[in-house]
Structure formats: C-alpha cells, structure tokens
Amino acid sequence: MEAMPRVAVVGVVGRTNAGKSTLVNALVGEKISIVSPVEQTTRNTIRGIVADPRGQLVLLDTPGLHKAVGGLGRLLNRMARCSAAGTDITCVVFDAAEAPQLEDIGWMQRVAKERPEKVVFVLNKADRTPFYEKMFREAWEEAKGSAPEPVWTKSVATAPGGATAVLDAFFGLAEEGERLFDDDIVTDYPRKLAIADSIREKFLSRLHQELPHEIGVLVKDVRDEGSRWCVSAEVLVNRASQKPIVIGRKAETVKYVRKCAERELSDIFDVKVSLELWVRVEPNWMKNDRLLAEMGYLGGLV
Numbered sequence: 001m002e003a004m005p006r007v008a009v010v011g012v013v014g015r016t017n018a019g020k021s022t023l024v025n026a027l028v029g030e031k032i033s034i035v036s037p038v039e040q041t042t043r044n045t046i047r048g049i050v051a052d053p054r055g056q057l058v059l060l061d062t063p064g065l066h067k068a069v070g071g072l073g074r075l076l077n078r079m080a081r082c083s084a085a086g087t088d089i090t091c092v093v094f095d096a097a098e099a100p101q102l103e104d105i106g107w108m109q110r111v112a113k114e115r116p117e118k119v120v121f122v123l124n125k126a127d128r129t130p131f132y133e134k135m136f137r138e139a140w141e142e143a144k145g146s147a148p149e150p151v152w153t154k155s156v157a158t159a160p161g162g163a164t165a166v167l168d169a170f171f172g173l174a175e176e177g178e179r180l181f182d183d184d185i186v187t188d189y190p191r192k193l194a195i196a197d198s199i200r201e202k203f204l205s206r207l208h209q210e211l212p213h214e215i216g217v218l219v220k221d222v223r224d225e226g227s228r229w230c231v232s233a234e235v236l237v238n239r240a241s242q243k244p245i246v247i248g249r250k251a252e253t254v255k256y257v258r259k260c261a262e263r264e265l266s267d268i269f270d271v272k273v274s275l276e277l278w279v280r281v282e283p284n285w286m287k288n289d290r291l292l293a294e295m296g297y298l299g300g301l302v
Ligand SMILES: Nc1nc2c(ncn2[C@@H]2O[C@H](COP(=O)(O)OP(=O)(O)OP(=O)(O)O)[C@@H](O)[C@H]2O)c(=O)[nH]1
Pocket: 014, 015, 016, 017, 018, 019, 020, 021, 022, 023, 034, 035, 036, 037, 038, 039, 040, 041, 042, 043, 062, 063, 064, 065, 124, 125, 126, 127, 128, 155, 156, 157, 158, 159
C-alpha cells in the first residue's frame, strides 16, 4: 500500500526583506509572489503549494511587520498576525547577512512565548559574508526560556537548490494526511491580484525608493480574447505632484512598466497579455477601505 502523503500548512514569517517571498518562490518553483529589495513588498498573504513525492505543503507568504502607524501600516501588521495563526508549522526567516535586529528578537520571543509546536528557523542569505549564525543562536538562547528547540536550517533562497534543507525540514515535521489542494494548482491567489502585484513590482524596481508605498495598483478588467488577455489597470497615487513621476518623461516609466509586466505576465499565465495603464490621483487611497478591499487587502485573509 502507498504511504499517506505528508501535508502541512506553513506560515512563513519574519522581518521585512529577510527573503520570505524569495524562499517561497524557490520552494514552489514558480514565481508566485513578488520580490524586491524595497521593504514591505508583500502586501497580501499568498498561498503557494509545493507538490512533492513526499506530500504537499501549503506555504503562506506574509508581509513583513512594519512599524508604520495608521491605515495601510496597521492593516499589514494585522494581516501578518492573522496569517501566523492556524498553521501546522511556523517558519521564521532571518536575514543572517545582518546581525539580529529588534524584529528578529521579537519573532524569537513570540515563538518562545506562544510555543507553537513545530517551528523552523531559517538562516537565509547563507551566500553572504559575514554570516551571523552564531549571533542568531545566541539570541535564541537568550529568548527561548523553556521553549523547545526549533529546527535550524540555512538557505540561499536566490540559488537553485539553495533551499532544499528547508523543504526537508518541513517534510520532516509534516504529518500524514489528505492533500488539501489539487497538485496542479500552484497558487489560488486571485488572478487580478497577481497581475496587480506584477505591475506594482515593476514600478518599484523602476522608481526605487521614490514613493514605493504611495503607489497602489487596481486591476479593473481582464478581458479574455482567446489568444490574448487585455488587462486594464489603474495606478493610484496620493497627490497630483506624484503623477508625472509615475508616468515619467515622455511616458518612459509607464512604457517600461507595461513592457516588463506584459512579458512577465505572458510567461506566468502562458497567454499573450496586453496591458493598459491609467494613472489616477486618489488622495488617501491607503485609507480608503473600499479601494483597499478591491486591491485584496481587506477580507479574504487566510
Ligand atoms: N544574497 C541573497 N539575497 C537574498 C536571498 N534571499 C533573498 N534575497 C534578497 O533579499 C531581498 C528581499 O527579498 P524578499 O523575498 O522580497 O523579502 P521579504 O522577506 O519577502 O520582504 P517583505 O515582503 O518586504 O516582508 C531581495 O532583494 C532578494 O533578492 C539569499 O539567500 N541571498
């Protein structure tokens, strides 16, 4: 008789920029979640599904915690808190290319206090020197109290095969059970939100630190014309003065974003994609619940 598959829901948490999304992408093997060097890139909790001969893992990629106050910042914190609950395994990702920071210690203290049964600590960015493994282990010694020892692993989330040890750790902790999803579904992240994330990522990479969190992308319509999807999306900015920055000189920025996002979306969805982008000034969109809901930031939490 065939062995039962091992199945687990894994909440991937950790401070912003630790490499959570990169790790989830590496494990799932397809680009499902956007990655960028800008902090707080991930806004929605994304489910990535790993199908493996050993079984199935459902990975929840969460936004990094942020100290920001008010509207969106508070929301993000709430989401991160929500998505760490109700999982079988908690995976804390640390950027070990930097010495432990306050948030890292915070995650350790939370793990020690809440004592979730199964915890994996990932020391990510193991390709970098210096690598602060010793300091992270010492920080844990200090934080752990009487909590049980987590499974420690290292990873290079950016390198092919660089996260195998993490996968092994998950399957080592997963219990036998029924698969939760069909194996051919890589993610059930809604299509419109995935498209919006891709577009937003291109703006972030083009504009760097200029207004990264002031941009919201709203996918209004995806028209399936058989061999082609026609996507129309709005790019929301806070103030009129930001509009020319987002559009760029001779519309260069918008053109660049459109081209890159079209290419990436065609790859992801395996269909030609043409994109229409409209830049709209919407003061305080970050505090507008209706818009936030339309962007998927409210409700639908896992
Ligand atoms: N050198 C190196 N860089 C990495 C590694 N993993 C991730 N990175 C880089 O670290 C940066 C942040 O990665 P993300 O995956 O977006 O980080 P995150 O934890 O999801 O961040 P938030 O979504 O903001 O919470 C990106 O520039 C990645 O390319 C790694 O193993 N080695």
